[in-house]
Amino acid sequence: MKKSPMRVELYYWPTIQGRGEFVRLLLEEAGADYVDVARAKGGVAAMMRFLEGEEPGALPFAPPFVKGGDAVVSQTANSLAHLAPKFGLVPDAEALRAEASQIQLTIADFVGEIHDTHHPIAGGLYYEDQKREAKRRAQDFVQERMPKYLGWLEDLLARNEKSEGRWLVGRDLTYVDLSAFQVIEGLRYAFPNAMARIEPKIPRLVALRDRVAQRPRIATYLTSERRLPFNQQGIFRRYPELDAPAPRRVARGARGRKGRR
Amino acid sequence: MKKSPMRVELYYWPTIQGRGEFVRLLLEEAGADYVDVARAKGGVAAMMRFLEGEEPGALPFAPPFVKGGDAVVSQTANSLAHLAPKFGLVPDAEALRAEASQIQLTIADFVGEIHDTHHPIAGGLYYEDQKREAKRRAQDFVQERMPKYLGWLEDLLARNEKSEGRWLVGRDLTYVDLSAFQVIEGLRYAFPNAMARIEPKIPRLVALRDRVAQRPRIATYLTSERRLPFNQQGIFRRYPELDAPAPRRVARGARGRKGRR
Numbered sequence: 001m002k003k004s005p006m007r008v009e010l011y012y013w014p015t016i017q018g019r020g021e022f023v024r025l026l027l028e029e030a031g032a033d034y035v036d037v038a039r040a041k042g043g044v045a046a047m048m049r050f051l052e053g054e055e056p057g058a059l060p061f062a063p064p065f066v067k068g069g070d071a072v073v074s075q076t077a078n079s080l081a082h083l084a085p086k087f088g089l090v091p092d093a094e095a096l097r098a099e100a101s102q103i104q105l106t107i108a109d110f111v112g113e114i115h116d117t118h119h120p121i122a123g124g125l126y127y128e129d130q131k132r133e134a135k136r137r138a139q140d141f142v143q144e145r146m147p148k149y150l151g152w153l154e155d156l157l158a159r160n161e162k163s164e165g166r167w168l169v170g171r172d173l174t175y176v177d178l179s180a181f182q183v184i185e186g187l188r189y190a191f192p193n194a195m196a197r198i199e200p201k202i203p204r205l206v207a208l209r210d211r212v213a214q215r216p217r218i219a220t221y222l223t224s225e226r227r228l229p230f231n232q233q234g235i236f237r238r239y240p241e242l243d244a245p246a247p248r249r250v251a252r253g254a255r256g257r258k259g260r261r
Numbered sequence: 262m263k264k265s266p267m268r269v270e271l272y273y274w275p276t277i278q279g280r281g282e283f284v285r286l287l288l289e290e291a292g293a294d295y296v297d298v299a300r301a302k303g304g305v306a307a308m309m310r311f312l313e314g315e316e317p318g319a320l321p322f323a324p325p326f327v328k329g330g331d332a333v334v335s336q337t338a339n340s341l342a343h344l345a346p347k348f349g350l351v352p353d354a355e356a357l358r359a360e361a362s363q364i365q366l367t368i369a370d371f372v373g374e375i376h377d378t379h380h381p382i383a384g385g386l387y388y389e390d391q392k393r394e395a396k397r398r399a400q401d402f403v404q405e406r407m408p409k410y411l412g413w414l415e416d417l418l419a420r421n422e423k424s425e426g427r428w429l430v431g432r433d434l435t436y437v438d439l440s441a442f443q444v445i446e447g448l449r450y451a452f453p454n455a456m457a458r459i460e461p462k463i464p465r466l467v468a469l470r471d472r473v474a475q476r477p478r479i480a481t482y483l484t485s486e487r488r489l490p491f492n493q494q495g496i497f498r499r500y501p502e503l504d505a506p507a508p509r510r511v512a513r514g515a516r517g518r519k520g521r522r
Contacts, residue, residue: 071359105338140383
């Protein structure tokens with residue numbers, strides 16, 4: 001594994017996992033020398049200076065962004081693609097890098113749709129102000145979109161003979177596997193019923209999730225204070241009214257009782 | 262300008278500009294040897310074979326994707342980042358490539374939000390089945406999101422001293438400028454009232470749009486049959502009920518008549 005002596009500054013909202021978590025997982029797995037700037041005193045103000053155009057370098061539209069040396073790099077997938085080669089978390093071959101990038105960008109689309117289940121009308125409005133629309137959108141998400149995205153990731157694993165289906169790209173773990181782990185964790189938090197139904201259909205992806213969770217640095221990170229808990233301000237939120245109905249086991253019991261009458 | 266002898270196959274839905282148009286514009290500006298596969302006989306079936314996993318190479322989640330040599334590259338921004346260096350449409354420096362990518366990905370987010378103005382609940386439902394929600398989402402889009410994204414692009418031009426504000430990245434035209442052109446064209450089609458109000462505030466971006474439209478190859482393309490017209494199946498759709506109210510000129514006339522009574 002290549003190791004960079006560069007110190008990385010990560011800029012992201014300090015109280016949520018959000019999109020920043022995909023970058024945190026890369027930096028943790030890499031054992032990188034990094035600072036989560038906005039979680040230190042004065043850090044949010046430092047982040048805002050970039051967003052308001054008061055710092056040199058590329059202007060980010062939104063967090064997360066990273067700074068290493070002089071380069072300011074924003075957009076989650078772009079930050080990951082920028083950092084990964086410096087830490088050996090993506091293969092060198094151009095075709096495999098493009099493959100990693102297309103998977104990460106599809107995960108980004110998935111994450112955007114997950115966010116929009118609770119904010120289908122406007123990010124600037126409260127959930128309570130778009131609750132009816134959220135219920136409608138979440139129903140389609142759980143029935144159509146979530147199985148489609150998860151099934152696609154499962155197919156990728158089945159197709160990747162290079163690692164015997166253990167990793168998404170090439171022979172070894174890449175940053176994309178860390179992101180797939182995070183999506184599974186987030187969906188288990190936000191949609192526990194829907195996930196309980198779908199997990200038997202995506203065994204390779206669940207095994208990938210377990211494989212990532214057992215990486216020594218990731219395991220240490222997950223039990224540290226650096227790992228923020230999921231909460232109701234992030235992308236993955238637990239609103240039971242947006243989840244699928246409780247799994248069949250319960251429904252079968254209910255039918256059973258009905259039958260006994 | 263570097264020129265690649267490689268023949269590029271573009272796979273995208275044959276009747277809409279959609280996300281495929283960002284790739285078409287790159288290929289046209291490059292003077293590339295390319296084929297828009299799905300617009301030829303049997304082409305949609307050829308595209309479906311990739312989506313159904315019946316072809317080798319990386320599995321696309323959705324069109325557009327491109328194939329050049331053996332590599333199958335999907336996700337619009339990733340396809341562009343893959344093609345641009347082969348045609349001299351992005352600088353060589355890593356920092357500038359990352360900057361181009363972050364702008365393209367932000368444009369992709371913008372395009373996603375534009376799509377969701379008419380499909381806030383589900384892509385699989387008709388507009389008519391989510392018209393009320395669309396009106397609510399479009400109102401927020403026109404008032405908040407559209408000015409924010411366009412203002413950010415205008416700021417990028419103002420900051421780019423390397424080209425005296427003529428291009429978004431570095432000294433010369435890149436693929437990102439072509440995408441910015443397409444967004445302005447699409448917004449003029451879909452939200453003519455909102456654009457009439459906002460254009461005076463984004464003069465650099467409007468000038469960029471004109472500069473791109475006058476490139477010889479782009480000008481030729483725009484009047485050719487290869488350029489599909491905007492229509493009500495694509496990302497940019499004209500639903501007057503989703504646009505801002507008519508511009509002030511009309512409102513002022515109405516006030517004037519009222520004053521004469």
